[in-house]
Amino acid sequence: xxxxxxxxxxxxxxxxxxxxxxxxxxxxxxxxxxxxxxxxxxxxxxxxxxxxxxxxxxxxxxxxxxxxxxxxxxxxxxxxxxxxxxxxxxxxxxxxxxxxxxxxxxxxxxxxx
Amino acid sequence: xxxxxxxxxxxxxxxxxxxxxxxxxxxxxxxxxxxxxxxxxxxxxxxxxxxxxxxxxxxxxxxxxxxxxxxxxxxxxxxxxxxxxxxxxxxxxxxxxxxxxxxxxxxxxxxxxx
Numbered sequence: 001x002x003x004x005x006x007x008x009x010x011x012x013x014x015x016x017x018x019x020x021x022x023x024x025x026x027x028x029x030x031x032x033x034x035x036x037x038x039x040x041x042x043x044x045x046x047x048x049x050x051x052x053x054x055x056x057x058x059x060x061x062x063x064x065x066x067x068x069x070x071x072x073x074x075x076x077x078x079x080x081x082x083x084x085x086x087x088x089x090x091x092x093x094x095x096x097x098x099x100x101x102x103x104x105x106x107x108x109x110x111x112x113x
Numbered sequence: 114x115x116x117x118x119x120x121x122x123x124x125x126x127x128x129x130x131x132x133x134x135x136x137x138x139x140x141x142x143x144x145x146x147x148x149x150x151x152x153x154x155x156x157x158x159x160x161x162x163x164x165x166x167x168x169x170x171x172x173x174x175x176x177x178x179x180x181x182x183x184x185x186x187x188x189x190x191x192x193x194x195x196x197x198x199x200x201x202x203x204x205x206x207x208x209x210x211x212x213x214x215x216x217x218x219x220x221x222x223x224x225x226x227x
Contacts, residue, residue: 043218103155
């Protein structure tokens with residue numbers, strides 16, 4: 001069975017500082033991996049995804065993530081945080097054989113002025 | 114393009130009642146997935162509809178059922194409501210049922226069971 005663990009339910013960074021949100025997964029097969037963002041009172045929006053190929057994935061709003069098979073990780077980074085990045089971020093994993101998407105519990109990102 | 118729309122926005126029911134939630138997918142999308150998001154948790158997959166049939170199902174009891182219409186819109190029905198069914202219910206649409214296809218989410222329906 002697949003699972004996702006997001007380290008830290010709340011993360012605070014200063015505006016302009018590096019954003020690092022951690023995600024580790026468990027999967028018996030090469031997975032598909034996703035990061036979604038959820039703003040208050042809104043649905044989820046896809047930031048980026050890894051399916052195959054290049055392990056460094058670039059997404060929208062300056063975010064990127066690197067698939068590290070040896071560490072079973074898919075951490076999300078952004079070089080310089082902006083106030084508008086404050087939101088809830090969800091890491092998710094999918095087994096290509098059955099296409100169900102399993103979400104982590106989320107990390108709320110706070111941006112300090 | 115209106116994107117994914119859901120109705121109603123909010124709903125209050127009492128235990129034992131039945132509820133129907135509705136979803137219209139993004140224009141051109143043929144696949145609809147439903148998720149339950151409890152407060153402070155990530156979304157949990159309920160089921161997916163493609164070509165008017167349930168294709169995948171998560172670990173939810175039979176009280177949760179759904180339907181997809183020929184125009185690809187979908188309904189989620191929950192019978193015999195329990196207090197624990199209180200959550201945000203999210204609908205997501207995509208083109209094709211493969212999980213690598215981007216899912217577009219609606220704003221959700223907030224269900225409160227008293």
